[in-house]
Amino acid sequence: MPVDMRTYLGHVELANPVVTAAGCAGSGSELAQFFDLGRIGAVTTRSITMAPRAGRPTPRMAETPSGLLNAVGLQGPGVDAFLARELPWLAQRNVRTVVSIGGGTVAEYTALARRLNDAPGVTAVEVNLSCPNIEDRGRVFARDGGASAEVIASVRAVMRYDVPVVAKLSPDTADIVSVARACVDGGADALSMINNPLGMSIDTETMLPALAAGTGGLSGPAIRPLAVRCVWQVRTALPGVPIIGMGGVLTGRDAFELILAGACVVAVGTALFHDPYACTRVLRELEELVAARGYQRLADVIGLAHRPPGAAARHRTDFEESSL
């Protein structure tokens, strides 16, 4: 029995729930050598900025137990080059594309949204709120509901109505639910979580920070429990809002965990560095798991772990469908 894996980000249908995580799939073309990008739910771009960015000095990566620290610093070509080359490349191949945007001011996010507005091939816009707000002494937007909501509201205001605006949240905040709620009140059509919590590693040989930038974002399975918790909390508080879950997904089991917690889409990031085929493998494994538990539709398992303990899983079919 194949499983109906379709899922929805607002009113936008995705063929299946597996997407790439922002900043983990290059410009898309790199992964296309390994598999057909059209087979996954969507590709999420790196966070696009107005101007080209050279990023941070190297070393930009350090391994930690079951985790990876990175300090890439949003290296990218800038929105002009993105619209001229990267987006058309994806659009020509009919690859569903979630465009991630990053900025230092509300105005910059808004300007980016305006630039994307009439570009063909934008399936959704994901607003990376883990950028320092240069108007607030570099305080990261995502830490604060008010600052996040302001960005979301102004992006939503300029973005075409049929392109969902997704707010990408960070676990580095006192209360992710209140940030989520503020974003939804500000007009977010969906939420995406989690971006990398800030971490650090020190090289005990040189007795200096392992990353040139000092601190970096932590990703990989180490943070999966944080991701599951964030998705769970937000789903509990805002059960109607679509959630893109991410953080340490290596296998179909891991994706299933986030889906049971309440995500309707799952992004794969760091796993791609280990296995270029991670997205298609995760999708296959996920489908098998859902089928093995007797479900025919992905939609029936989203958030299923929220049922009261003791309650049986609903919609479960332990019998084969009659062939009559």
Added chain:
Amino acid sequence: MPVDMRTYLGHVELANPVVTAAGCAGSGSELAQFFDLGRIGAVTTRSITMAPRAGRPTPRMAETPSGLLNAVGLQGPGVDAFLARELPWLAQRNVRTVVSIGGGTVAEYTALARRLNDAPGVTAVEVNLSCPNIEDRGRVFARDGGASAEVIASVRAVMRYDVPVVAKLSPDTADIVSVARACVDGGADALSMINNPLGMSIDTETMLPALAAGTGGLSGPAIRPLAVRCVWQVRTALPGVPIIGMGGVLTGRDAFELILAGACVVAVGTALFHDPYACTRVLRELEELVAARGYQRLADVIGLAHRPPGAAARHRTDFEESSL
């Protein structure tokens, strides 16, 4: 060359920087079967509460990649039984004891401090701020500088002047530096970090949360990058305040990493579950690492990673001391 491993928590001298983490060493007597508790810097008790507490239902633990989720819920005998049995047992053996306290209101923390005030054998009081504030809809104190400072100020006010008050911080906050600063302004003599970030795991077989309590605290090497980052940030902002660093220390290398980031004391928690001898092993390995880098005093390496890149490590002796 043996290394002078002495370190200070405020004016209190510890023979060495390795202590147990709160809630990870039972009542002390369990570990005493494995090694002499007098050999480590101090034992930190579980968080003592006013009344006895039965804690959370089981399952209380789940393994995650390089991490452990726990939801013990501060099970313990209450302060009366603690003062009657557990503390005297440690005091009789001259074990340096950091007493951790946990409460649901400022008044409860204060009452606990009062009860500890004339108990012999209290080396320091560590205030576990990761408890839900029942007067603020269960919002955890540690998330908010104001609430944390209020607890610390009132504990400091009643506690004997010669017993340092340590504020134990959580990474689950928008800005750990501002919470740290508020605690120090409130009178904290030292800071301890990090308590467990909140995490969650879902059993994909039962499709229900793995822990009976739903969420739990994440510990172990998975969170070490968060711990190093928190210690680093707080040390940068408040270079004069002693820091007890903890989070995923399994080896002397890991302890050294926290010390280079700025901790003067390092607590070992989850590692004890795997290796009952973890504290003495970590201490030995740490001493070897410090010696191998040519230092004779632990004090010389505390916060050493903060030196500007390019600057040579100070106090380094690459030559043997003359025997003349």
Added chain:
Amino acid sequence: MQVTGTVLTTRQVDAYHALTVVAPGIAERFRPGHFVAVAVGGSGTSMLTRRAFSIHDVKPDYGGTVEFVFAVNGPGTAWLAERRARDTLDLVGPLGRPFPLPRDPVTCVMVGDEYGSAVLFAVADALQRRGCRVDFVLGGASAGRVFGAMRARRMAETTTLTTEDGSLGMRGRVTDALPGVIADVRADAVYASGPMETLRGVTAVAVEFDIPVQAAVEERMACGIGVCMTCVLPVIGDDGITRMVRSCVEGPVFRGERVRFDDVGTIPFDALGAPGGGSRNAG
């Protein structure tokens, strides 16, 4: 104590794997009912916690070996199942409170369900050495999951086997067979090991016959040495008060009647320090 031992032999017994490890210090201190906590995954592993296994057998070879029997359950036991002779294994043990033995030469029924049976043979040996009569009731889901039937038949007066699918012995569970055995052999005591649900049933039967039952329970354990407080279950003390008691150091063997099996996985409202008892205030 902690021992880095060498794997002496590995064997597969139907659905189970058995590893014999050279661990003199542990073997020497062993008493029936003890368990070991085994590090899994090797160096660089992402698996932090040790896995607990009852000691099935100790032998004097090479200064002392311990053998444990396990079913593959998840990644840790899967890793163990791949160990080969001469690999090293890191064990902490012997841990836990062993089975208490009666002073008098009484008649004891040993009830084992699935791999739970493994721990009972050393107890049965000790009981027989004290002149006790020993009878076995061993069960499992299917024939391949009944552990130790042969050895039981060799040593016990009677051996009753049960399988849920009827592929071996009686169709049903050990608790279905137990009343008949107790009555037939006029048992004075029961020793039981298996899943919590089985122990609950066995205890109910023993209570009905008004004979004591010693049950080895299994709760999720993070440390095995009494410091983490994750392995608790509600147990009624001598003073009649229910406490959340650590199964690793105060157990794993408990008087069955004392364990509130119906309340396992909860904090009974009348347990010492239960929420509502005035201490619901801290995290």
Added chain:
Amino acid sequence: MQVTGTVLTTRQVDAYHALTVVAPGIAERFRPGHFVAVAVGGSGTSMLTRRAFSIHDVKPDYGGTVEFVFAVNGPGTAWLAERRARDTLDLVGPLGRPFPLPRDPVTCVMVGDEYGSAVLFAVADALQRRGCRVDFVLGGASAGRVFGAMRARRMAETTTLTTEDGSLGMRGRVTDALPGVIADVRADAVYASGPMETLRGVTAVAVEFDIPVQAAVEERMACGIGVCMTCVLPVIGDDGITRMVRSCVEGPVFRGERVRFDDVGTIPFDALGAPGGGSRNAG
């Protein structure tokens, strides 16, 4: 492509380990300069990222094998050093831009420092097949760390060895020996592999002699396939603009003169998108 290959042979060559792995798809596509990204730690490992190793050699045996040579550096290479014949290894490859080969039969000096030398032999083979003259300059800290001296001697017109402690060949570094060799053999081009500092020196020498140098660089890599952006270094493009360029897909082989070795580990102020260029605003 990703291949789960069987380890055919392991050998230790002085300070280095060499693994030969059956990986037909990779061997088939191999060109000199390619590298493989190897998963380390086995199942359940806490090590997330693959380790990059230059391919030393490919052979047609068993459909195609690849061999790489490595020094134990940290936990990942320590794990690799414990692999034995018949173990399986998960490789992705061949990756990277290979060494460009000249059209004409010119004279090439191959400069290898430490394990960096390993990648040069396949290049030298290819050069010789095109009629090029090949000379080697190989170095290392000490005799045991000079890789491939014998093979170099067998295939090259001249082989110059250097060690920092003087235990083999000239005392000094490859960059000390290089000018003499270039002058003696009237080299037309240099091929170099080794630590960044060595490549910087080799490039400076080649620039002085006004001959091209192809250098295989080594930056910390998280993915090896161009998607993570961690492996960048400042490289001057055809348009004269410096960009932070990925060494895994745009390298690891670069024209030495194009790499701003002095600025590796920094973002040069004049690089495209450097902070201060008006885009210092996002995270």
